[in-house]
Amino acid sequence: MTRLAYETIRRMPKVLLHDHLDGGLRPETLLDLAAEAGYRGLPATGADRLQEWFSGAAHGSQEEQLSRYEPVLDLLQTRPALVRAGVECAQDLAEDGVVYAEVKLAPEQHTREGLTREQVVDAVLEGLRVGTAKARLFGRTIxxxxxxxxxxxxxxxxxxxxxxxxxxxxxxxGFDIAGPEAGYPPTRHISACEYIQRENFNLTLHAGEGFGLSSIWEAIQWCGADRLGQGVRIVDDIALAEDGTAKLGRLASYIRDKRIPLELCPTSNVNTGAVASLAEHPVELLRLLRFRVTVNTDGRLVNATTMSGEFARLSKEFGYGIDTLRWFTVNAMKSAFVPHDERLDLIDRVIKPGFARLRTEHVGASFFRQEDPW
Structure with missing residues (x-):
C-alpha cells in the first residue's frame, strides 16, 4: 500500500469547505490574547501544553468537544482579536497549501463585550483580507x-x-447551522432556512455526526441544505452484503443521485466518537460508491490537524495516491459556494495544473497508473 510523502501532500493545491474560525487559532495566539486581556481562564501556560489540552478532547462526545471552545470564545470578544484571528487563519491555510477555503463564523458568540454582529463580521473579513494579502507576498495564492x-x-x-x-x-x-445535534433538530430553524432559499443564497447544515439519519433527512428534505456539514452517518442507510456489494437506502440514494456534497471531517469524526477509528471511517466506502465526498478539518486546534494532515492520514490508512486526493479536491471546489465560473477557473487554472506538476515529478510510480476516478 502506497503512502505519499507529507511534503508532497503539503504542496498540493487543496480546498477546504468545513473549518471553524474559533477552532483554528494558534495556541501562541491564545496565550498572547490572554496576556493582553489579563485573562486567567486558559487551562495551560505553554503553547505545547495548551495544544495538548485542546486536542485532549479526542474520543469525547460532540458536546464534550464543543465545550473545549469556551476559553477561545472568551478571548475572541474584541475587534483586534477577531482581526488577528482572521489574518492568521488565512496565513496558516495558505502555508498549508489551501487555495480556497470557506471558514465558519458564529457572530453571536463574539458579542459578550459589546460588539454588534455586524462589527464581528467586519473585523473577521478585514482579517481575512489582510491575511490573504500577506500570504500572496510570500507567493501563496488563497x-x-x-x-x-x-x-x-x-x-x-x-x-x-x-x-x-x-x-x-x-x-x-452562505449560511450554516451548527452546535449540538441531539435535542436540537434543524427544523427548529426552518424559517431561517426558507429565507435563505427565497434569497437564492447558499445553505449548509451540520447534520449526521452527533445524531443519525433523521438529522440528515430533516436537513435535506425540510431545510433544503445544499451541502451536509459532516454527514458521516449517512452510512447508516447503506447495507453491505457479505460479498462486499452495497445496497443504498432511499435517503442515501437521494443524496448520491442529487450530488449533495458531504463535508466529511475524518479526524474530528473519530474524536467525537461518530466513527470508532480512522480505519473504520466510511470515507473509502462513500468514495467507491461515488458520493460527492469532500475532506475537511473542522477544528484545526481541537483536532490538532491541517488539510495536509487529513490527506496524509487518509493516504497512510487507505493508500490514496495523488489522483484520489485530486478527486477529493475537485469535488470540494465543485461544491464551493462561489459562482460557477470562479469554481471552474480555480479548477482549471490552479488545481489541475498543480496536481499535474506533482504527478509529473512522480512518473513511473505504480500508484499513478490508476484511471482518474472522476
Whole structure:
C-alpha cells in the first residue's frame, strides 16, 4: 500500500469547505490574547501544553468537544482579536497549501463585550483580507470566504440568516447551522432556512455526526441544505452484503443521485466518537460508491490537524495516491459556494495544473497508473 510523502501532500493545491474560525487559532495566539486581556481562564501556560489540552478532547462526545471552545470564545470578544484571528487563519491555510477555503463564523458568540454582529463580521473579513494579502507576498495564492453560522441551541437564526444575505457581496458566501445535534433538530430553524432559499443564497447544515439519519433527512428534505456539514452517518442507510456489494437506502440514494456534497471531517469524526477509528471511517466506502465526498478539518486546534494532515492520514490508512486526493479536491471546489465560473477557473487554472506538476515529478510510480476516478 502506497503512502505519499507529507511534503508532497503539503504542496498540493487543496480546498477546504468545513473549518471553524474559533477552532483554528494558534495556541501562541491564545496565550498572547490572554496576556493582553489579563485573562486567567486558559487551562495551560505553554503553547505545547495548551495544544495538548485542546486536542485532549479526542474520543469525547460532540458536546464534550464543543465545550473545549469556551476559553477561545472568551478571548475572541474584541475587534483586534477577531482581526488577528482572521489574518492568521488565512496565513496558516495558505502555508498549508489551501487555495480556497470557506471558514465558519458564529457572530453571536463574539458579542459578550459589546460588539454588534455586524462589527464581528467586519473585523473577521478585514482579517481575512489582510491575511490573504500577506500570504500572496510570500507567493501563496488563497481565497477565503465566510459562512455565517447560527447555533442550534439559540433562537436567533433568522437574524444570522439576514446578516449572511446582507454581506453576500462582501465575502460571505452562505449560511450554516451548527452546535449540538441531539435535542436540537434543524427544523427548529426552518424559517431561517426558507429565507435563505427565497434569497437564492447558499445553505449548509451540520447534520449526521452527533445524531443519525433523521438529522440528515430533516436537513435535506425540510431545510433544503445544499451541502451536509459532516454527514458521516449517512452510512447508516447503506447495507453491505457479505460479498462486499452495497445496497443504498432511499435517503442515501437521494443524496448520491442529487450530488449533495458531504463535508466529511475524518479526524474530528473519530474524536467525537461518530466513527470508532480512522480505519473504520466510511470515507473509502462513500468514495467507491461515488458520493460527492469532500475532506475537511473542522477544528484545526481541537483536532490538532491541517488539510495536509487529513490527506496524509487518509493516504497512510487507505493508500490514496495523488489522483484520489485530486478527486477529493475537485469535488470540494465543485461544491464551493462561489459562482460557477470562479469554481471552474480555480479548477482549471490552479488545481489541475498543480496536481499535474506533482504527478509529473512522480512518473513511473505504480500508484499513478490508476484511471482518474472522476
Amino acid at each position: 481565497e477565503v470566504r465566510l459562512l455565517l453560522t447560527a447555533m442550534r441551541q439559540a433562537a436567533d437564526s433568522m437574524e444570522i440568516a439576514r446578516l449572511a444575505v446582507a454581506y453576500r457581496d462582501a465575502g460571505v458566501v
